[in-house]
Amino acid sequence: MPITVALDRNAEDPRPYIERARPTHPSLVDSEHVLADLYHIINVPTVVWIDEEGRMVRPNDSQFGTDTFVQFHGKHSAPFLAAVRAWVREGRGVMPVGQVRAQQLLPSRENQLARAEFTLAWHLHRAGRTQAAERHFLRAGELSPHDWTIRRGSMPIRGINPMGPEFFKLYEEWKAAGAPGYPVGSLEES
Amino acid sequence: MASWTLIDETRETRVEAEAAGGTPLLSPAALRTAFGFELKPEGLCKGDVCFPVRDRSALVRPGGTDLGTFADLLGRPLALDADERFAVLGASPMERAERLASLEAPDFTLPDLAGKLHSLSEQRGKKVLLIAYASW
Numbered sequence: 001m002p003i004t005v006a007l008d009r010n011a012e013d014p015r016p017y018i019e020r021a022r023p024t025h026p027s028l029v030d031s032e033h034v035l036a037d038l039y040h041i042i043n044v045p046t047v048v049w050i051d052e053e054g055r056m057v058r059p060n061d062s063q064f065g066t067d068t069f070v071q072f073h074g075k076h077s078a079p080f081l082a083a084v085r086a087w088v089r090e091g092r093g094v095m096p097v098g099q100v101r102a103q104q105l106l107p108s109r110e111n112q113l114a115r116a117e118f119t120l121a122w123h124l125h126r127a128g129r130t131q132a133a134e135r136h137f138l139r140a141g142e143l144s145p146h147d148w149t150i151r152r153g154s155m156p157i158r159g160i161n162p163m164g165p166e167f168f169k170l171y172e173e174w175k176a177a178g179a180p181g182y183p184v185g186s187l188e189e190s
Numbered sequence: 191m192a193s194w195t196l197i198d199e200t201r202e203t204r205v206e207a208e209a210a211g212g213t214p215l216l217s218p219a220a221l222r223t224a225f226g227f228e229l230k231p232e233g234l235c236k237g238d239v240c241f242p243v244r245d246r247s248a249l250v251r252p253g254g255t256d257l258g259t260f261a262d263l264l265g266r267p268l269a270l271d272a273d274e275r276f277a278v279l280g281a282s283p284m285e286r287a288e289r290l291a292s293l294e295a296p297d298f299t300l301p302d303l304a305g306k307l308h309s310l311s312e313q314r315g316k317k318v319l320l321i322a323y324a325s326w
Contacts, residue, residue: 005321
């Protein structure tokens with residue numbers, strides 16, 4: 001069963017995509033970044049494999065269902081989709097416990113303080129305190145510079161085009177830092 | 191006394207509090223309302239769970255419980271804006287890391303477009319592919 005969760009500021013932002021896709025699975029909206037906090041999600045899309053007993057059998061991974069943005073990330077969707085089918089049908093691709101743990105990214109103090117700063121900024125913004133909110137959005141980004149859910153996820157709230165020049169600046173900064181992300185190996189290795 | 195907006199992870203409450211050095215000092219009632227904690231002889235308690243308090247005078251000042259010391263004691267991050275009188279007590283990195291390392295997928299409850307709530311735990315017995323994405 002897929003569960004999709006939009007890390008968007010409200011239900012209206014993902015609504016056109018969801019209504020077009022007409023999903024039969026739970027398609028949820030996480031305006032408060034509850035999921036990002038619980039699973040230490042730092043980018044989208046992030047996928048996690050969870051088995052019938054509720055155990056994570058593959059850690060957070062950046063994988064894509066289509067090749068629309070392959071020029072930005074270089075990951076094709078076909079191996080991922082094949083791996084998911086093999087897991088669902090034949091139970092293949094489940095990592096041993098030690099391997100999942102070794103390939104998990106865990107939150108640091110700075111990551112969690114950044115999330116608190118993001119939450120503070122988001123509440124201030126909705127209280128109409130946009131200038132104060134901006135200070136805390138920036139502070140959150142300084143504390144957790146490679147967390148896209150904070151740095152790009154705050155752009156629509158702050159009136160910045162998330163597909164515009166600010167995105168490309170962020171993308172170049174991320175590439176220059178070595179494209180930091182989840183430390184999980186490739187699907188082919190497991 | 192002034193009105194403070196206090197956020198426990200995501201839950202927002204408003205309480206009246208004095209401040210010292212930009213940090214609010216919480217009355218026992220405010221501490222309970224905002225964060226569900228009570229100061230007992232055995233320590234800072236939420237339900238059955240108590241955190242020992244070594245230096246009670248640093249935690250409890252004449253005006254109330256110091257929110258900064260309280261956050262440090264729980265190992266939780268505190269984001270605070272003294273001018274706006276807003277503060278967020280975030281989730282402990284140690285608690286989050288331990289939970290993830292247990293490999294038990296953290297349960298969550300979130301709304302769909304219609305506002306209907308769904309939980310991960312409702313899918314027990316099925317494989318779940320959890321996908322976080324965004325329109326941005």
